Ligand SMILES: Cc1ncc(C[n+]2csc(CCOP(=O)(O)OP(=O)(O)O)c2C)c(N)n1
């Protein structure tokens with residue numbers, strides 16, 4: 270297994286291989302990727318689609334001297350295999366192992382850490398300009414998918430790069446898919462380019478472009494002659510890309526190593542930005558992924574022989590999607606918006622049931638929020654379901670295009686908190702802190718499916734202005750059965766006379782409740798305050814713990830600007846005289862690890878909550894902590 274692959278220590282090693290050996294290498298790479306993702310989970314279909322492209326890139330360029338920037342970076346597994354990481358590949362996405370995305374700390378061959386879409390052209394342009402300014406002749410290549418190209422940032426990059434008279438290669442990896450089918454006019458335009466009958470001979474063709482390159486020696490002349498005939502027959506007269514200042518080549522077969530490498534060699538010689546359009550197939554080489562590229566885009570593991578991913582427990586996203594469908598049956602104003610994440614956010618059912626009120630806007634979160642603002646100003650009730658990490662892009666739109674307009678928009682913030690194996694680029698840890706600064710926002714944070722249903726309905730029916738609800742990745746956790754009091758915005762559990770009070774919100778409440786049970790079993794009486802509404806915090810909720818001598822606040826989000834700090838300020842204003850201990854996240858770039866393992870390491874699991882309380886509870890605490898550790 271991996272006979273050729275195991276000898277590849279760096280891209281330079283590929284140059285010793287024959288055409289046949291390169292083909293065999295691709296088969297070996299696919300086998301390793303399929304096996305590893307079946308065990309560890311990960312992004313299968315996109316990686317299988319770029320195997321030949323990666324080989325061609327590594328044959329033509331010399332990372333780390335040359336930079337290859339992978340957009341999103343979820344398709345960088347073949348690149349990891351060819352850049353000295355084969356021996357560690359079985360650790361992919363495991364705690365302490367290789368990241369599922371390019372990471373500057375992992376390898377000098379990863380020139381830019383990525384995870385969020387549509388940024389590659391801008392970062393590649395920056396890298397290229399840094400080379401120019403330092404008189405470094407290294408090459409820079411950005412590889413961007415047709416899905417990622419729907420993001421506005423990609424166009425900002427193209428617009429800016431098009432004016433530079435300097436080589437910058439952008440490879441458009443067009444597989445007609447985002448996570449689901451790619452959408453929008455651009456996707457239509459790419460289809461037109463792929464299928465347009467009869468190629469037009471170029472006016473300002475590669476011949477002109479190549480004519481400007483000084484001929485040095487016979488090999489280059491030969492190479493250029495070959496490239497010219499190759500390119501000439503496939504070059505369009507005018508494309509959106511050439512209008513933006515790029516030389517456009519394509520579309521090419523993205524699974525033909527020879528054609529790709531020759532094209533890349535030729536493109537290297539141009540003294541202007543170049544866009545090379547390649548057609549690839551998501552899932553190539555694994556029949557199940559070819560048939561269902563959406564299912565195998567990101568998958569938690571599967572049986573290699575049957576492709577069976579196994580049973581999946583119900584998730585918060587599922588419950589949200591079902592709830593929104595029920596609400597939309599009664600309220601015709603409700604519209605659902607996704608930025609290319611219909612499956613992940615649980616909106617696939619809504620898409621089917623309410624086609625006319627469903628919008629997949631492409632990977633364009635900023636646009637999604639402003640579009641929602643417009644829908645709301647026009648009298649509709651837009652609901653934008655988005656992962657917490659991707660909402661980070663929308664800060665200005667939330668302020669300017671929703672809050673300032675005084676319109677009602679509902680944000681369904683999925684993957685809030687630690688997400689697990691996707692790691693540092695995907696953790697949902699900032700949303701609460703930045704939403705706190707948006708005027709007039711209302712934010713709820715359910716711990717359980719039932720609460721998600723109730724709070725979504727409450728916000729849809731009664732909320733005002735910018736309303737949001739945040740919930741975690743995956744399933745619901747431990748639910749205490751004992752009595753609680755309070756209002757819709759908070760619940761109180763346990764004895765009112767307890768000397769210790771734990772305050773928290775969202776899924777951490779399950780751990781806090783378990784911790785309270787354990788502490789109770791050791792004779793330590795704990796009162797629990799669960800915030801349902803975290804912005805604004807209800808004055809009554811603060812009053813509930815004002816007289817408590819020790820208040821512990823646990824938060825699955827960043828400390829700065831989080832709810833824990835906010836709660837502390839309200840306590841102080843209310844005259845609180847006790848001890849306040851806040852455990853939140855201080856270093857938010859948290860590496861990949863199983864979700865609950867990461868929470869444990871952050872001291873935010875049941876054990877962590879017990880330990881923190883007990884550290885402050887002297888004698889019994891020391892004894893208990895030893896037992897628990
Ligand atoms: C800002 C942002 N929004 C959403 C995502 C989630 N996401 C990851 S990959 C992907 C689809 C990318 O499609 P494409 O660029 O065509 O790559 P392919 O998977 O087809 O290779 C999406 C929506 C993301 N990574 N970043």
Ligand SMILES: CC(=O)[C@@H](O)[C@H](O)COP(=O)(O)O
Pocket residue numbers: 312341343384566567613684688691742
């Ligand atoms: C690459 C990317 O951004 C998404 O594919 C993400 O990995 C999806 O994560 P979930 O598995 O949480 O939907």
Ligand SMILES: [Mg+2]
Pocket residue numbers: 414415416417442443444445446447
């Ligand atoms: Mg694609």
